[in-house]
Amino acid sequence: MPGLNGGRPSAITVYPHFVQLNVPERGFGSELDAMVQFCLEHGEEFRIGCFREIDRRDCILFRFRDPKNAAEFARRFGGEIFAVPSDDDLFFP
DSSP, X not given: OOOTTSSOOOHHHHOOEEEEEEOOTTOOTTHHHHHHHHHHHTXXXXXXXXXXXXXXXXXXXXXXXXXXXXXXXXXXXXXXXXXXXXXXXXXXX
């Protein structure tokens, strides 16, 4: 799907709903399989945003098209909805 300038649309346009999860010390393990399965069952592509570090903990952003799917994913996997108001805010320090 082309963007307004003829190029590809940004992630914020295509996947405007983000869920931030803390990465456990030893990774997600088999829970990652459940996350992938959730996306498949809800018609979402498994899209991971960027990794961040907050208070010495690694975090990851998952992107969703449907806000209901994002909310359910956050509830099920202990994440929180992460609002990104503009393209400029996708670049984290």
